[in-house]
Amino acid sequence: MQSRIPNWLLVAIILAALVGFGDSAFLLSKHISGAPIPCFIVTGCDSVTNSAYSFFLGIPVSAIGVVFYLSMGFLVMLYWDTKKTLFLKLISVGTVVCLLASLYFLYIQAFILREYCVYCLISAITSATLFTLGMILLKKLRAPKVLA
Amino acid sequence: MDTQKRLIIWISAILVVGIIGIGTYEVATAKPAQLPVANGSLSMPLDATDHTKGASKPEATVVEYSDFECPACAAYQPMVEAVYAQYKDRISFTYRHFPLPQHLNAPIAAYAAEAASNQGKFWEMGDMLFNGQNDWVQLDTASAQAVFATYAQKLGLDMTKFKADENSDAVKSRVERDLQSGTASAIDHTPTFFINGKMVNNPQSEAEFKALIDYAITHP
Missing domain, CATH: 3.40.30.10 (Glutaredoxin)
Structure with missing residues (x-):
């Protein structure tokens, strides 16, 4: 049976996850050290990341981001290792959750805080990318198997 | 995939994540570089610990x-x-x-x-x-x-x-x-x-x- 999940798709997911991981890890490091965040393009980095909305159930959102992006990459690795489609399904579900979260945070920035944090915007872009890739993945999963 | 290849891939993945994580942390927590001010002024005002x-x-x-x-x-x-x-x-x-x-x-x-x-x-x-x-x-x-x-x-x-x-x-x-x-x-x-x-x-x-x-x- 030919593998119907193209490798480029999985590599793209890993790359998007790495970008998201780096971005979240950067914000988390700044949060831990209390250092100011160098903002560019927009000006609200410090306001957004210090607002009450940057915490979820007492956990900094950046920490959740780190764990989430790491998991996405990890799931791809697990699929490569075991070829179990369960992991791909989890990825697809994960990217939907990720997108919903990103939309929520975009809403907060645009309408509640009226300030933007460029690193959150970067995360929104990686989320959107992952969501797109996740939907392509889902489509591939549902396609009829090609027999060699 | 044979075990050796799997091991190499997993270890590489962990190394990549580790390097990105540590690198990001170091960059994020590094003190911002301060250019020397050659205009002859005191760069750090007097404070209580002086x-x-x-x-x-x-x-x-x-x-x-x-x-x-x-x-x-x-x-x-x-x-x-x-x-x-x-x-x-x-x-x-x-x-x-x-x-x-x-x-x-x-x-x-x-x-x-x-x-x-x-x-x-x-x-x-x-x-x-x-x-x-x-x-x-x-x-x-x-x-x-x-x-x-x-x-x-x-x-x-x-x-x-x-x-x-x-x-x-x-x-x-x-x-x-x-x-x-x-x-x-x-x-x-x-x-x-x-x-x-x-x-x-x-x-x-x-x-x-x-x-x-x-x-x-x-x-x-």
Whole structure:
């Protein structure tokens, strides 16, 4: 049976996850050290990341981001290792959750805080990318198997 | 996939994540680079941790960046003392460490002064270090520190605390703080004097020094 999940798709997911991981890890490091965040393009980095909305159930959102992006990459690795489609399904579900979260945070920035944090915007872009890739993945999963 | 290949891929993945994670952390928590300001101004304002003596509401401030091993600094001491003696009710005088890299014992001398400072004897230790310069500048670290210990004993300091403080991270970063502020002010020699926060050319005589201070007082 030919593998119907193209490798480029999985590599793209890993790359998007790495970008998201780096971005979240950067914000988390700044949060831990209390250092100011160098903002560019927009000006609200410090306001957004210090607002009450940057915490979820007492956990900094950046920490959740780190764990989430790491998991996405990890799931791809697990699929490569075991070829179990369960992991791909989890990825697809994960990217939907990720997108919903990103939309929520975009809403907060645009309408509640009226300030933007460029690193959150970067995360929104990686989320959107992952969501797109996740939907392509889902489509591939549902396609009829090609027999060699 | 055979086990070896799997192991390599997993380990590589962990390394990549680890490197990105640690790298990001280091970048995020690094102190922002500070360009030296070559316009002759004090880069770091005076604060409560500075060694400052003199008037509490000074009409002019004098800061000296100095190095206990530097012969020029020792040579300036009498002039500095004389000027201070005359102006101490009107100016504040601050000492900041700037151990030059070629002076091997300068840092430890600075640490000894800081350790003495923790017991309220900064200026006294500074004087002893300058006056006894020839006794310790040529020695190796351990021998020089033994000389500092004799100074500390003469000052009646608690020796256990003195020795602990001399080698402590807190004292080292305190000296480092001064050194970095000096570098940020583009200091390249010792002593360097700042009057009212502006670097001045080293006065060549007591009279010149006093004239500079008089000028600073009348032109705040």
